[in-house]
Amino acid sequence: MDAAFFRAWIAESAAVVESQRDHLTQLDAAIGDADHGINLARGFSAVTAALDQAATPTPGSVLRLAGSTLISKVGGASGPLYGMALRQAGKALGDAPDVDASALASALEAALAGVQKLGAAQEGEKTMVDALAPATSALAEALAEGASPADALSALSAAAEAGAQATISMQALKGRASYLGPRSVGHEDPGAASTALILRALRDVALRQAR
């Protein structure tokens, strides 16, 4: 996977976040302040513009620029958290012009570690971690079992979606939804939902390339 692959992932993420913007806004209205869809759409639009203007010759540089742009443009909790995730992933990928699935797995682990260090969320607290953590594990396990990169990324995406669905029954212990206490139960977490969308975009780009 080269820089073009990662730019395609970001472009696909931007497209899906834009098309799902109202859905994400609805999720965030139920247990938040109704700005998640708008914020991510704005952030990824800024990332797209930044990637158009800057040279990003390596996968690492693509993700680092994407992460810094999200931190600078999104605001809210999502900016720092998604921004840090992509920045840490980008740092883990270093300066290699091409990376394999195993390097990507390590990068996602670094992303998860960055998110958890900044936001202090564990699994089960109804946050983006509930999609990112199982997805990261699923990718690593699939690769360890000898799956092809495309199949491993399918496992990643499926785990992220299952994780996002699992947040429905959780009570929020972090973020704005936590103010609602038990009233947050019964609603999907918007951060977990958007994380699942972004990881599905990763799978889709990989599947397209594999054809």
Add this chain to the structure above:
Amino acid sequence: MKKLINSPDTVVADALAGLAAAHPSLAVDVENKVITRSGGATAGKVGLVSGGGAGHEPLHGGFVGYGMLDAACPGEVFTSPVPDQMLAATIAVNGGAGVLHVVKNYTGDVLNFQLAAELAEDEGIEVAPVVVNDDVAVQDSLYTAGRRGTGATVFVEKIAGALAERAAPLGEVAATAREVNDRSRSFGIALTSCTVPAAGKPTFELGDGEIELGIGIHGEPGRTRAPLAPARDITAAALDAIEADMPLTGDLLVMVNGMGGTPLIELYLVYNEVSRYLAGKDARITRNLVGNYITSLEMQGFSVTVCRLTDSLTDLWDAPVQTPALRWGR
């Protein structure tokens, strides 16, 4: 819902341009979303920076001026501002005596201010963050993001701002800011939700006969839903919640704050209920504010904030202030 806007995407920029046009005392960088005093930084004075999502006006931009903030950083509506804004503000207000960051306790605000403070420290500027978490509606526990920063933010900005104006050192300004936060509690009630311009519809629905108790300032649902009741009972519910957490004794600073959509006639009516309620306690309201100070777009409702004053906090409250939203003594 009808709004006085040109388009949802330009609300904040258009409003900032209006703020700039109306108040020559402010220097408003519309593009970078930083509001500072026209006169620039004051050498030797601790600079005060705050910020948060737009939609809470006059907080924070309306509180930039002598005796209060040196800079305010507005984010998108109900969205925390980005580190770049607070970094630029911190650099702009640095008078060589350090900078206080007044941070309302929301995950986004805390994270963005934290990233900004790290960047400012890299520039050699000493930053002291003070987190405001006065709202009693959320239980402060391991199981939540902690209590929200609401009305006490106004008190902190005024009192710490006054102390900074007296050239007090950063440590003392920060300690006093924390003292104000620790001595203040708030509770809010909504009759309606509000509509974020980009979302186009209310964040949640309240029926004609319903109110929401324990609301925040971002249009999100509160602690519980209850039936509409007379102002006396609603006000008592708010003050009961505060009293359960902090004794209502001694000299008190009380703010009855409109959430944006409630008329002044109702706010004064609520203030009457507050003063009747407190008349029955061992307390005297010695200072007050009634009006829109920390709003939530056009939400109908009010919040009440009570601060247990000391002589020195009273003196700082009384100190001159000259900002668009608060002005006395000058």
